[in-house]
Amino acid sequence: MPILNKPIIFDRNNFGNGFEKGIKGRPIDIVLEIRESGLKGRGGAGFPTGTKWMLAATAVSPKKYVICNADEGEPGTFKDRLLLTEYTDELLQGMILCGYAIGAKEGYIYLRGEYEYMLSHINGVINKFHEEGKLGKGIFGKNFDFDISVRLGSGAYVCGEESALIESLEGHRGEPRNRPPYPVNTGYMGYPTVVNNVETLVSVPIIINKGAEWFRNIGTEKSRGTKLLSISGDVERPGIYEVPFGTKIIDMLEMVRAKDTKAVQIGGASGICIPEEELHRNLSFEDVPTGGSIIVFNKSRDMLKILKNFMEFFTEESCGQCTPCRVGNKKLLDGVNMIEQGKCSVKYLRELIDLGRTMQVSSKCGLGQSSPNPFITIMTHFGDEILAEHY
Amino acid sequence: MLASEVSALNEEIQELVQTLGNGRQALMPILQHIQRKHGYISAHAQQEVARLLKIHPVEVDGVVTFYAFFRKGRRAKYNIRLCQTISCDLMNKDGIAKTFERELGIKFGEVTKDEKYSLEFISCLGMCDQGPAMLINNEVYTNLTPRKVVDILNSLK
Amino acid sequence: MTDSSFSTRIPTAQQSIKIDKGSAHEIGGLVDIEINGKQFQVPFGTYILDACKQFDFHIPTLCYHDDLCIAGVCRVCVVEVEGMRTLQSACTYPITNSIKIKTTSEKVRKSRRHIIDLLLSDHYGECYSCVRNNNCELQSLAKEHGVDFYRFGHVQNPHYEVDNSSYSVVRDMNKCVLCRRCVRTCIDLQEVGCLEALNRGYETKITTFMDKPLAEVICINCGQCINRCPTGALRANDPSDAIWDAIDNPKKHVVIQTAPSPRAAIGEEFGLAPGRSLTRELNTALRMIGFDRVFDTNFTADLTIMEEGTELLLRLKSALVDKDPNVKLPQFTSCSPGWVKFIEHFYPDYLDYLSTAKSPQQMFGAVLKTFYAQETGVDPADIVTVAVMPCSAKKFECNRPEMNDSGFKDVDYGLTTRELAQMIKEAGINLPDLPKTGFDEPFGEASGAGLIFGATGGVMEAALRTAYELVTGREVPFENLNITPCRGMDGVKEASIKLENVKPEWSFLEGIDLKFMIAHGTANAKIVMDRLVAGELNDVHFIEIMGCPGGCIGGGGQPIPTSSEIRAARAKAIYDEDAGLPLRKSHENQHVNYLYQKFLTEGPCSHLSHKLLHTHYTKRGSYIA
Incomplete structure (x- = not known):
């Protein structure tokens, strides 16, 4: 490989x-x-x-x-x-x-x-x-x-x-x-x-x-060198790639022959979800940082299902020690399930996004601090679409 | 457990402690050895390890239940663990899961009556470019399709 | 190898650096800090929480407890430190450079509120049916932060079965908020190790080895976890309904004995500051409630001194005069049932070192259903004996199968300080307002020596007051009989007292340095036992061990909260009470002497006293089947 x-x-x-x-x-x-x-x-x-x-x-x-x-x-x-x-x-x-x-x-x-x-x-x-x-x-x-x-x-x-x-x-x-x-x-x-x-x-x-x-001399001012990327999802050639820091997401997608891209999850489950309109952003500590996980979603994908997968992951993988991460992730997952059943009010959804922000600043470690990232970014960019589909 | 089994297990754990050390930092490697050999870590094994490492049995239990690969009860001969994380999910993990359930007649989280197969989900295996992926005991299988699943199950019989 | 020598756990996950406050100054001197816009100086390494406390900035806490190592898991105490992206938990953050702290910014308030909402969402909080109603830290937090609705929902139905298996401690994990104070108490503070967090993520649960019922694991029933639980997840097994039934039953003759520690602490349940004994007010209250007789456990504490002291002198004689190789010295005290169960589990091969004397509670039970029944003509089958104790382990103790030497269950119910306070409140009595009354005959007033059993070192001091005088004919050579080396809150104390110019019958003790040790809390007991196992205590004669930190005044049945200050105040109340009593020595207790004249006529450690006042122990071991 x-x-x-x-x-x-x-x-x-x-x-x-x-x-x-x-x-x-x-x-x-x-x-x-x-x-x-x-x-x-x-x-x-x-x-x-x-x-x-x-x-x-x-x-x-x-x-x-x-x-x-x-x-x-x-x-x-x-x-x-x-x-x-x-x-x-x-x-x-x-x-x-x-x-x-x-x-x-x-x-x-x-x-x-x-x-x-x-x-x-x-x-x-x-x-x-x-x-x-x-x-x-x-x-x-x-x-x-x-x-x-x-x-x-x-x-x-x-x-x-x-x-x-x-x-x-x-x-x-x-x-x-x-x-x-x-x-x-x-x-x-x-x-x-x-x-x-x-x-x-x-x-x-x-x-x-x-x-x-x-x-x-390689990379950008605050991100020297290159990054190894693990690219999977809706692409023709999944695998490992090396790109200099500063590479535009859209160029990367072209490299792996992604078609019909709806969104890209950068940094894995704890990373952020980049929608189509932000694909010109670049991979670097200045803009979109990443540990190397890139997951590409095409237009056929249901973003709520993706989010549910992430939140199930964190509910299980949280160490269970601190309150914001242990209970917070469960509440976000419950929220996703409520949305799926058409039972989540917009008011409560906002409350959950707010909770996500609390988790980002008050959790004990990086896991809890980053686990709400997909919830916040997916709901910010695809909230309307998701709610429209599940009402 | 029979008395002879108990003493064999005690002897085995004593040997492990001798080679891997009697400090708490040897706990994970010792548990990994027991898990690998027996497929589970019994209450007795936990207490014997605790005794030799001079820690409380409940602390060993705390460690055993924290890590997904340790189990406390007997396991089926073939422990099938299908990756449920996002990339495999995108690549039709659900279809693979349904195939397993249909072929074996059990749900995920269950064990077949003859204790030959058990089905479980597991978090990301790092095979995201070759999903869906799974482990059967410690062996990795990738690029699964329903058809391939049937073939693999047949090869296990 | 014994199955007892646990290494001290290094719970680094739950610990931050500890900088000794004395040396902090030398390392880094003073650091300038700013809290909410005001300037202060603190020694290098001071935790934000301590700094804020010092300068009167309130910070809410939940997982933090003065007695325990730091966890930093609840996150309720988060504060903003300028320049840091995330909030910091005040309890874990040591100040090592000049920082600016905000304790009430919007970000902080919102986070705390969210965290409290999350805790509430996961807590089966039926406050009005909870033993901790009005004394619950989660409830207080919710009130303090203005929670007026369940933002993230709340548990409608309990999903864990309540563990009622233990005589002493009831576990209701539906109310657990996973602050892990009980884990730190059980593993670190007490070195028992029967509670730990199992599983992970949202499934995390505080439980026992293999999730077994508490009665089947190595719990010593000390109840220290109850004292530190912020909610009602851990509570004592409350017998008060059965006691009310007995009181209401005209056929039953219900007698109660009160131990000194509950009397020194019960005022706290009625809003008094720690440190005021309500011994005589309590007598009045108990009669108002309907108890037929009110007795002082100190009576049997004095009796214990006679039995246990005699036992020690006999052991010394066997060792020194008869050169008996089988006699076990040092002799350990046996009045703390938590300690007794600890040694039964973890040092089962050393049970012969324990004094065979029963605890004062059990001696009283046996005397009540024999001697007292005889004296008063009441059928012992109709006597119900209740013991007010600072202790949850006493509930287990009175249910031990071997504690039926009177032919009946010697003590029917062990009642904690908290539970008795509840009964008094239920009867509509405000305890501190009551007039003072004395104890009932035939046991009457006891000595100050029995009284100080309540504080760590008290049994030793009481024993020395008697033994020294018995052997030498003179009072112990300490001002006002206050044997100061026995006092104070050091974990393990060691001292000796020289026996000179002894009476002729004790000539074999002439010139001997009577060496004694005192330890409290089972973690310290473990230190002593490990030294014994290592053969380092061969020259020690007598060791007092109490299972709970501070001794009985810090027992698992005492009012909540607890802290070293509170325990010190309770201990002071006891010592002050002792100092004011006319009678200070057990052997001068006339009621005890009367008992020996009339009933135990062969004297201490005789056949009858062995039958009624002494016991044996069980090699339990620590293997969990």
């Missing part, structure tokens, strides 16, 4: 010897290079990777950890599937570079339970790294030890949230923690921990090889 268009950053010609170069240099240079590149977290939230690493690097602690968040669970996302199988070497290199940069000796890959079939492959590559002296003691003859092990999830979307992931690693229910403190300060087992998305980590050896300057 390759990248279906011509890869830009993830072109194999770009890999070179970034890994060796990084380890042979000073740790701080890696942090500075990554910071200079403007790389932001690819999981969706977009926190500057260099800043995260700098915080972890400067923390004084007897232990530090690097965690690769491979709990790709956002509906419509599958790009990590590709990276974990085809770019495994680069992923491990990225983790080792991060460990070297921040002063960690241990790394974990938190692999979603659904990807268990990849386990033997990844462990094989880890063993190969050990044999090649790229993992273990005294890597590249340096006074630097690093080890990586893979840990599996067991089917919980919320564990993609970094602090829930850490809770899960520690053997608890995957319930997000209160922040502050952030994981870079108090993470796995209470030690400073960097949690990065697979795509972020794979980018690292490439940036070290090609230089921050090269990377900065």
Whole structure:
């Protein structure tokens, strides 16, 4: 399963010897290079990777950890599937570079339970790294030890949230923690921990090889580089694509040969729904941010049915800890069912949209803060159509 | 459970704790092993794990019931879990679900009388470009059609 | 390995950083903050909630509780921090830099209102038929925020079955708002671990291992979860209807004993500030309600001291003189039924360390249906014994099958402070206004030593007052008999008292440092037990353990709310009452001596007292079948 268009950053010609170069240099240079590149977290939230690493690097602690968040669970996302199988070497290199940069000796890959079939492959590559002296003691003859092990999830979307992931690693229910403190300060087992998305980590050896300057020249001012997109739904060629940040949604649709598009869900279930009239907007942290999930709907689709699917997902996948998310998502789902039965007044619908806004600001973690997004955007753009159909 | 089964299970869990560690961070891997081997994590297994990790049994139960892949009761020989999330939904998940229900004579959430098949829905499997997708036990099946479903069921018999 | 050594859970999901207030100043000094446009300074690391409290800005809370680690799950306390996209929960947010906080902006008000509406929508709130009506935090929140309709609907029919299986605690999950205070109480505060959140998402439910009835799991009945539940989801199993029936039945002779802790706290149920004992007003009220006799549990507390103190001296003699290798020391107190069930579950191999003496409640029951029946000529079958206790575990205790030594059920009903207050209110009595009256004969007034059983360290202090004097012939060498090392709210206290110039019959104790320990709350009991298991307590002689934080005054049947300040105030009321009594030592209680002269004629720890006043324990273990 390759990248279906011509890869830009993830072109194999770009890999070179970034890994060796990084380890042979000073740790701080890696942090500075990554910071200079403007790389932001690819999981969706977009926190500057260099800043995260700098915080972890400067923390004084007897232990530090690097965690690769491979709990790709956002509906419509599958790009990590590709990276974990085809770019495994680069992923491990990225983790080792991060460990070297921040002063960690241990790394974990938190692999979603659904990807268990990849386990033997990844462990094989880890063993190969050990044999090649790229993992273990005294890597590249340096006074630097690093080890990586893979840990599996067991089917919980919320564990993609970094602090829930850490809770899960520690053997608890995957319930997000209160922040502050952030994981870079108090993470796995209470030690400073960097949690990065697979795509972020794979980018690292490439940036070290090609230089921050090269990377900065791709993308937009606040969104450097490219984004891997997992595109599914009503398109002729679903699959994984790499596009520079700033790409217009409409151009992307053309690339995958989408026809008769009614709306595009960007960022998965927790993302926003873009209607036809806004397809000229672009994919970037400035405009429409995304973790890479793109789901396309054509004109035959019933938007209420789609929304119902999303809300069922969140009602089940909320960790159940905080009130706005646990009960709020259920109320939004009930609202969808009421609309379906023609029992929801416009007044109550407005009340629910308002509730969605409360959930966005008062939920404990990113899941609850983003779960009302599809409700709000679909009801804003397609509310009239939906109500007209269900009265 | 027979006494011999109990002691075999205890021994197995003790070995798991020896290899995976006796800290709480070993809880998930231990439970995953038990789930994989037995298809479920019994009340006894939960208490034995709790005892060896020095945590409360109810905390193990809290973890087991939090994660969708852990189950507390015996499971059918073939546990069929169909992805119900959006992309698969768009690709006729409902049709696939109806096929299963018709062929097996049970509804989703139920188990066949001979305990051979159980039907469940599951959240996104990350196979959105090849939907509809499902897991039978831990194996992934993609691009399902009603016809393919019938073939797969026949191959399981 | 024992099945008892649980590691302390690190509930990081429900915890924020704890910065020690003493050292905070050194780390970051003072931080300038702004609350609602006004400037203040707080030490680095102060939580927004604490800062707001300090400067009198009210912030509503629900999942927050002073006694518990922070959860941040209800989100009712959200505030706006300038520059942040989302609202922050005030209880979890440590102030580490100069921030501007708004506690009443439109965004905040609207969010809180929505959150309360959501909680109400999921709560089976039939307020007028709820035990917590008018003392419910959810109800108060709704009132405070002007809720006048169910914005998001509300539960019409309960969907969980009420768990009535336990003698002590009733669980009605239809009223649960998932604040998890009970979970934090059960797992972290008490280290019992029988409640936890199961499932996830909207299906999340607070329940027991495998969702079993409470009576079938390792609940110790301490009721601390009840004290911290903001709603009526957890309540005590209330026997007051049966008690009313007994009172109404002319054939029944209904007697009641009152423990000191309920008397020190019941005023709170009538609007008084914590810290005023209403012992004698309560006697009047109980007679008005229709109880035939009113007795003081302190009488059997004094009796307990005689039995348990004698038992300790006998054990010491066996160990020191007879060199009996089987004698178990240190001896542990056994008057707290929560603690007893804790050790039965988690340290079943150590039951021999417990004193065999029954608790004062059970001793009284046995004495009432034997000695008292004899003295008064009332048929014991017609005697109904009620015990007013600060405790939910006492309900379980009086239903133990072994507690029938009088030939009848020794104590028929354990009634909590809250339930008694309810009965008094139902009778139309305003307790604080009543005249004072004394206790009935033949048990009369008891000593201050029995009284202080109510606070952690009290049993030890009472025992020392008697044992020291018995052995040396002199009073304990503390000013006004106040043995200060026994007092205070430290989790585990350790001290010793030297026995010198002892009486000839106690010569084997000459020069011995009598070492004792005191712990309250089962989490602290666990610390002590783990040290015992590790063999670190071989030189300790006597250990007092109370199952509840603060001792009985913090019991699971006491008025709600509870906090360390409230518990301290109740303890003070008890110590003050003791200080004002003419009689301060158990062995000087003439009614106790009368009992030994007339009835238990062979003295403490004799055959008859063993039959009536001592008991045995059950190796329960912690395996849940």
